[in-house]
Amino acid sequence: xxxxxxxxxxxxLNEEEAIGEVLDQVQQVMGASRWPYEIIVVDDGxxxxxxxxxxxxxxxxxxxxxxxxxxxxARTTGIKAAQGSLIMMTDADGTYPVRDMPKMxxxxxxxxxxxxxxxxxxxxxxxxxxxxxxxxxxxxSYLTATPIxxxxxxxxxxxxxxxxxxxxxxxxxxxxxxxxxxxxLSHGYAVKFMPIDxxxxxxRSTFHPLRDTYNYITLVVRAVTYFNPLKVFLPLSLILxxxxxxxxxxDLIVFNLHVATSTVLLLLTAVQIAAMGLLADLIVKRSxxx
Numbered sequence: 001x002x003x004x005x006x007x008x009x010x011x012x013l014n015e016e017e018a019i020g021e022v023l024d025q026v027q028q029v030m031g032a033s034r035w036p037y038e039i040i041v042v043d044d045g046x047x048x049x050x051x052x053x054x055x056x057x058x059x060x061x062x063x064x065x066x067x068x069x070x071x072x073x074a075r076t077t078g079i080k081a082a083q084g085s086l087i088m089m090t091d092a093d094g095t096y097p098v099r100d101m102p103k104m105x106x107x108x109x110x111x112x113x114x115x116x117x118x119x120x121x122x123x124x125x126x127x128x129x130x131x132x133x134x135x136x137x138x139x140x141s142y143l144t145a146t147p148i149x150x151x152x153x154x155x156x157x158x159x160x161x162x163x164x165x166x167x168x169x170x171x172x173x174x175x176x177x178x179x180x181x182x183x184x185l186s187h188g189y190a191v192k193f194m195p196i197d198x199x200x201x202x203x204r205s206t207f208h209p210l211r212d213t214y215n216y217i218t219l220v221v222r223a224v225t226y227f228n229p230l231k232v233f234l235p236l237s238l239i240l241x242x243x244x245x246x247x248x249x250x251d252l253i254v255f256n257l258h259v260a261t262s263t264v265l266l267l268l269t270a271v272q273i274a275a276m277g278l279l280a281d282l283i284v285k286r287s288x289x290x
């Protein structure tokens with residue numbers, strides 16, 4: 001892998017305060033490494049001088065969205081334009097340790113994705129983000145049967161050919177990084193998590209705590225339903241079946257062998273959900289052969 005070209009992709013939205021310093025760091029770190037590289041900045045409809053700052057550097061490729069489409073869309077645009085077989089992503093706000101890029105790339109020799117797992121929360125509204133991220137991360141860990149220390153880190157290295165398989169299902173929002181993590185894990189690709197530092201951002205965050213937290217939760221359930229539907233349908237069916245079974249026993253005892261309509265509905269619903277899960281799983285498995 002020592003001769004593989006690395007495409008360093010930075011999505012950016014109104015990052016004029018930080019992007020110049022981040023680009024300097026990327027060029028210094030990657031220039032001192034053994035990896036040949038290119039830098040791609042995707043300006044996602046910035047209204048400040050982000051694009052001008054990048055355009056002044058002749059050795060950085062600038063791609064521009066005419067309007068804001070979302071950080072996920074910027075990441076997808078960057079991958080489509082990348083010439084390298086390895087992708088290295090980080091944010092343009094100065095929050096991630098660029099110095100760790102070579103270490104992450106080295107680990108791709110024996111895995112398919114390396115995610116920078118942040119050791120602390122340095123974002124805005126920490127009191128809300130920390131428990132929300134813990135819940136979402138725990139849910140994703142259960143549904144993928146994999147311990148996930150950081151689900152939505154913006155700093156990661158991965159193999160481009162695998163990522164291309166999922167571009168058509170990746171969202172345009174902040175949930176992009178979570179979705180591709182779940183996609184790799186659900187299909188059995190090797191994913192490593194490397195502890196990294198996390199710094200206070202420069203400039204204003206585009207993350208909306210309530211809206212984006214809700215989007216993350218729905219994204220986790222939707223993504224796992226797409227890749228492994230039984231993980232969602234089967235537990236729900238078993239819960240309803242257990243409640244219906246207990247209610248059936250109670251009805252037989254209390255109502256002298258008569259069964260309430262609500263009990264029948266619970267049991268039928270449990271069977272229907274299980275059938276839907278099996279059908280969805282069959283469709284997913286069948287699709288994986290094509």
